Amino acid sequence: MTTKIIALMGSPLPEGNTGVLLNEAIRGAKDAGCSVARVNVCELNFSGCMEYYYCEDNESCYINDDFSPFLKRFKTMDGLIIATPVMTMGIPGQLKSFMDRFQVYFMAKYKRNQPFISEEQKKWRKTLLLSIGGMDIENDFDGIKLTTHAFCDIIDCPYFGGVFRNNMDEIKDIKSKPGVLETAYNKSFEMCNEIIENKEKYS
Numbered sequence: 001m002t003t004k005i006i007a008l009m010g011s012p013l014p015e016g017n018t019g020v021l022l023n024e025a026i027r028g029a030k031d032a033g034c035s036v037a038r039v040n041v042c043e044l045n046f047s048g049c050m051e052y053y054y055c056e057d058n059e060s061c062y063i064n065d066d067f068s069p070f071l072k073r074f075k076t077m078d079g080l081i082i083a084t085p086v087m088t089m090g091i092p093g094q095l096k097s098f099m100d101r102f103q104v105y106f107m108a109k110y111k112r113n114q115p116f117i118s119e120e121q122k123k124w125r126k127t128l129l130l131s132i133g134g135m136d137i138e139n140d141f142d143g144i145k146l147t148t149h150a151f152c153d154i155i156d157c158p159y160f161g162g163v164f165r166n167n168m169d170e171i172k173d174i175k176s177k178p179g180v181l182e183t184a185y186n187k188s189f190e191m192c193n194e195i196i197e198n199k200e201k202y203s
Protein backbone atom coordinates (compact mmCIF):
# COMPACT_ATOMS: atom_id res chain seq x y z
CA MET A 1 0.00 0.00 0.00
CA THR A 2 1.50 3.36 -1.03
CA THR A 3 1.31 6.20 1.45
CA LYS A 4 1.35 9.53 -0.34
CA ILE A 5 2.66 12.73 1.18
CA ILE A 6 2.51 16.15 -0.46
CA ALA A 7 5.27 18.56 0.62
CA LEU A 8 4.11 22.12 -0.03
CA MET A 9 6.92 24.63 -0.34
CA GLY A 10 5.87 28.23 0.34
CA SER A 11 9.20 30.04 -0.11
CA PRO A 12 10.14 31.41 -3.53
CA LEU A 13 13.69 30.12 -2.93
CA PRO A 14 13.50 26.34 -3.48
CA GLU A 15 16.84 25.68 -1.77
CA GLY A 16 16.84 28.50 0.80
CA ASN A 17 16.58 27.90 4.53
CA THR A 18 12.92 26.82 4.33
CA GLY A 19 13.94 24.46 1.52
CA VAL A 20 16.73 22.91 3.59
CA LEU A 21 14.30 22.34 6.47
CA LEU A 22 11.72 20.84 4.12
CA ASN A 23 14.30 18.49 2.60
CA GLU A 24 14.99 17.07 6.08
CA ALA A 25 11.28 16.46 6.64
CA ILE A 26 11.03 14.82 3.21
CA ARG A 27 13.97 12.57 4.11
CA GLY A 28 12.16 11.59 7.33
CA ALA A 29 8.95 10.82 5.43
CA LYS A 30 10.77 8.69 2.87
CA ASP A 31 12.69 6.81 5.56
CA ALA A 32 9.35 6.03 7.22
CA GLY A 33 8.25 4.43 3.95
CA CYS A 34 6.15 7.15 2.30
CA SER A 35 6.28 8.43 -1.25
CA VAL A 36 6.69 12.21 -1.29
CA ALA A 37 5.84 14.78 -3.97
CA ARG A 38 7.40 18.19 -3.39
CA VAL A 39 5.37 21.09 -4.79
CA ASN A 40 7.09 24.46 -5.16
CA VAL A 41 3.98 26.63 -5.02
CA CYS A 42 5.76 29.74 -6.37
CA GLU A 43 6.55 27.90 -9.61
CA LEU A 44 2.85 27.32 -10.33
CA ASN A 45 0.84 29.65 -12.50
CA PHE A 46 -2.50 30.16 -10.81
CA SER A 47 -4.93 32.81 -9.63
CA GLY A 48 -6.20 33.54 -6.15
CA CYS A 49 -9.84 32.86 -5.32
CA MET A 50 -12.00 35.29 -7.35
CA GLU A 51 -15.22 34.56 -5.42
CA TYR A 52 -17.19 33.30 -8.41
CA TYR A 53 -18.97 31.02 -5.92
CA TYR A 54 -19.16 28.29 -8.56
CA CYS A 55 -18.05 25.85 -5.83
CA GLU A 56 -21.11 26.66 -3.77
CA ASP A 57 -23.02 24.21 -6.01
CA ASN A 58 -20.22 22.33 -7.80
CA GLU A 59 -17.39 20.01 -6.78
CA SER A 60 -14.84 22.05 -8.71
CA CYS A 61 -13.55 25.57 -9.25
CA TYR A 62 -14.66 27.86 -12.07
CA ILE A 63 -11.02 28.81 -12.67
CA ASN A 64 -8.94 26.32 -14.66
CA ASP A 65 -5.20 26.75 -14.09
CA ASP A 66 -2.16 25.06 -12.51
CA PHE A 67 -4.03 24.79 -9.22
CA SER A 68 -6.84 22.64 -10.69
CA PRO A 69 -5.17 19.17 -10.38
CA PHE A 70 -4.56 19.77 -6.67
CA LEU A 71 -8.25 19.49 -5.84
CA LYS A 72 -7.95 15.81 -6.74
CA ARG A 73 -4.42 15.30 -5.45
CA PHE A 74 -5.39 16.57 -1.99
CA LYS A 75 -8.25 14.10 -1.92
CA THR A 76 -6.03 11.06 -2.41
CA MET A 77 -3.00 12.13 -0.36
CA ASP A 78 -2.44 10.61 3.07
CA GLY A 79 -0.45 13.41 4.67
CA LEU A 80 0.79 16.93 4.15
CA ILE A 81 3.97 18.82 5.01
CA ILE A 82 3.78 22.61 4.77
CA ALA A 83 7.06 24.54 4.78
CA THR A 84 6.87 28.31 4.85
CA PRO A 85 8.79 31.42 5.84
CA VAL A 86 6.95 34.14 7.74
CA MET A 87 6.15 37.10 5.51
CA THR A 88 4.45 40.19 6.93
CA MET A 89 3.51 38.12 9.98
CA GLY A 90 1.76 35.44 7.97
CA ILE A 91 1.84 32.94 5.13
CA PRO A 92 3.43 34.33 1.93
CA GLY A 93 0.93 35.45 -0.71
CA GLN A 94 1.37 32.65 -3.24
CA LEU A 95 0.97 29.88 -0.67
CA LYS A 96 -1.96 31.70 0.96
CA SER A 97 -3.65 32.03 -2.44
CA PHE A 98 -3.09 28.31 -3.02
CA MET A 99 -4.79 27.59 0.32
CA ASP A 100 -7.68 29.96 -0.41
CA ARG A 101 -8.53 28.00 -3.56
CA PHE A 102 -9.59 25.11 -1.29
CA GLN A 103 -12.80 27.03 -0.73
CA VAL A 104 -14.09 24.21 -2.97
CA TYR A 105 -13.50 21.84 -0.02
CA PHE A 106 -15.02 24.32 2.43
CA MET A 107 -18.24 24.57 0.44
CA ALA A 108 -18.48 20.79 0.01
CA LYS A 109 -17.94 20.23 3.73
CA TYR A 110 -19.82 23.09 5.36
CA LYS A 111 -22.35 24.28 2.78
CA ARG A 112 -23.50 21.07 1.11
CA ASN A 113 -22.51 18.63 3.84
CA GLN A 114 -20.78 16.42 1.26
CA PRO A 115 -17.12 16.45 2.33
CA PHE A 116 -14.46 15.26 -0.10
CA ILE A 117 -12.66 13.32 2.64
CA SER A 118 -14.16 10.17 4.13
CA GLU A 119 -14.45 9.44 7.87
CA GLU A 120 -11.89 6.64 7.40
CA GLN A 121 -9.31 8.90 5.73
CA LYS A 122 -9.65 11.37 8.60
CA LYS A 123 -8.37 8.66 10.93
CA TRP A 124 -4.94 8.66 9.31
CA ARG A 125 -4.45 11.95 7.42
CA LYS A 126 -2.14 14.42 9.18
CA THR A 127 -0.32 17.72 8.58
CA LEU A 128 3.16 18.79 9.70
CA LEU A 129 4.00 22.52 9.65
CA LEU A 130 7.56 23.83 9.29
CA SER A 131 8.14 27.56 9.53
CA ILE A 132 11.00 30.01 9.89
CA GLY A 133 10.96 33.75 10.52
CA GLY A 134 13.61 36.44 10.30
CA MET A 135 12.61 38.39 13.37
CA ASP A 136 13.31 37.70 17.03
CA ILE A 137 9.79 38.25 18.36
CA GLU A 138 7.52 36.06 20.43
CA ASN A 139 4.38 36.03 18.28
CA ASP A 140 6.17 35.54 14.97
CA PHE A 141 4.27 32.37 14.06
CA ASP A 142 0.79 33.27 15.33
CA GLY A 143 -0.55 34.20 11.88
CA ILE A 144 0.99 31.12 10.23
CA LYS A 145 -0.49 28.83 12.91
CA LEU A 146 -3.99 30.35 12.71
CA THR A 147 -4.17 29.97 8.93
CA THR A 148 -2.69 26.47 8.99
CA HIS A 149 -5.18 25.26 11.59
CA ALA A 150 -8.09 26.63 9.54
CA PHE A 151 -6.66 25.05 6.39
CA CYS A 152 -6.18 21.65 8.09
CA ASP A 153 -9.83 21.75 9.11
CA ILE A 154 -11.04 22.70 5.63
CA ILE A 155 -9.08 19.93 3.88
CA ASP A 156 -9.66 17.41 6.69
CA CYS A 157 -5.98 16.75 7.24
CA PRO A 158 -5.61 17.27 11.02
CA TYR A 159 -2.70 19.24 12.45
CA PHE A 160 -0.01 16.89 13.79
CA GLY A 161 2.57 19.41 15.00
CA GLY A 162 5.09 22.01 13.98
CA VAL A 163 8.75 22.97 13.86
CA PHE A 164 9.47 26.68 14.25
CA ARG A 165 12.67 28.75 14.16
CA ASN A 166 12.61 32.54 14.46
CA ASN A 167 15.56 34.97 14.47
CA MET A 168 16.76 33.74 11.08
CA ASP A 169 17.99 37.24 10.13
CA GLU A 170 20.71 36.74 12.73
CA ILE A 171 21.16 32.97 12.37
CA LYS A 172 21.35 33.31 8.56
CA ASP A 173 22.09 29.63 7.76
CA ILE A 174 19.71 27.02 9.17
CA LYS A 175 22.46 24.41 8.83
CA SER A 176 24.16 26.13 11.78
CA LYS A 177 21.20 24.90 13.88
CA PRO A 178 21.40 21.12 13.39
CA GLY A 179 18.89 20.59 16.22
CA VAL A 180 16.11 22.20 14.14
CA LEU A 181 16.93 20.03 11.13
CA GLU A 182 16.96 16.93 13.32
CA THR A 183 13.57 17.87 14.80
CA ALA A 184 12.11 18.32 11.29
CA TYR A 185 13.40 14.88 10.29
CA ASN A 186 12.18 13.22 13.50
CA LYS A 187 8.71 14.81 13.55
CA SER A 188 8.16 13.93 9.92
CA PHE A 189 9.36 10.36 10.47
CA GLU A 190 7.07 10.06 13.50
CA MET A 191 4.04 11.53 11.70
CA CYS A 192 4.53 9.33 8.65
CA ASN A 193 4.88 6.20 10.79
CA GLU A 194 1.59 7.05 12.46
CA ILE A 195 -0.09 7.66 9.11
CA ILE A 196 1.09 4.30 7.75
CA GLU A 197 0.03 2.48 10.92
CA ASN A 198 -3.44 4.05 11.01
CA LYS A 199 -3.98 3.63 7.28
CA GLU A 200 -3.27 -0.09 7.59
CA LYS A 201 -5.64 -0.27 10.55
CA TYR A 202 -8.59 1.68 9.15
CA SER A 203 -8.58 1.30 5.37
Ligand SMILES: Cc1cc2nc3c(=O)[nH]c(=O)nc-3n(C[C@H](O)[C@H](O)[C@H](O)COP(=O)(O)O)c2cc1C
Nearest residue numbers: 011016017018085086087088089132133134135168
Ligand atom coordinates in the same frame (compact mmCIF):
# COMPACT_ATOMS: atom_id res chain seq x y z
C1 LIG B 1 8.49 40.05 2.01
C2 LIG B 1 9.07 39.53 3.27
C3 LIG B 1 8.40 39.70 4.46
C4 LIG B 1 8.91 39.21 5.65
N1 LIG B 1 8.21 39.38 6.82
C5 LIG B 1 8.65 38.82 7.96
C6 LIG B 1 7.91 38.92 9.16
O1 LIG B 1 6.83 39.50 9.24
N2 LIG B 1 8.39 38.32 10.29
C7 LIG B 1 9.58 37.64 10.26
O2 LIG B 1 9.97 37.10 11.29
N3 LIG B 1 10.32 37.55 9.14
C8 LIG B 1 9.89 38.11 7.99
N4 LIG B 1 10.63 37.97 6.83
C9 LIG B 1 11.91 37.25 6.88
C10 LIG B 1 11.82 35.80 6.43
O3 LIG B 1 10.90 35.08 7.19
C11 LIG B 1 13.19 35.15 6.59
O4 LIG B 1 14.14 35.86 5.81
C12 LIG B 1 13.22 33.68 6.20
O5 LIG B 1 14.43 33.14 6.68
C13 LIG B 1 13.16 33.46 4.70
O6 LIG B 1 13.29 32.09 4.43
P1 LIG B 1 13.71 31.57 2.96
O7 LIG B 1 15.02 32.21 2.64
O8 LIG B 1 13.78 30.11 3.06
O9 LIG B 1 12.62 32.02 2.01
C14 LIG B 1 10.14 38.49 5.64
C15 LIG B 1 10.83 38.32 4.42
C16 LIG B 1 10.31 38.82 3.25
C17 LIG B 1 11.05 38.59 1.97
